Amino acid sequence: MPGSTLCGIYESIVNYAGNAHPQPIVCTHEEASAAIAHGYAKVAGKPMACLVHSTVGLQHASMAIYNASAHRSHNGSEA
Known part of the structure; x- marks a missing residue:
């Protein structure tokens, strides 16, 4: 979910990428993202x-990042 820590990224997408590419997908949890x-x-x-929020968001995403x-x-190889 968009938060105050990501405002600069969203502003750059709107102002410099024409709000078309890349297109953000909003998720309700960092691990799902x-x-x-x-x-x-x-x-x-x-x-x-x-994109995840600092500290707690990174902790929530840590298992998906590990996976x-x-x-x-x-590197594109299969495990």
Whole structure:
């Protein structure tokens, strides 16, 4: 969910990317966001960014980030 820590990113998307590319997908939990990015990378073969709030948001996303690392999503190989 958009928060005050991400205002600069959203403003840049609107002002400099024409609010068209990239298109943000709003999720209600950081772990779901990271898992979606992981799944997209595995299926599409290209990366997807995931923005999380500092400290607590990163803690919530940590297991999904670990899963992406364990599946070697960073280099496109299968585990």
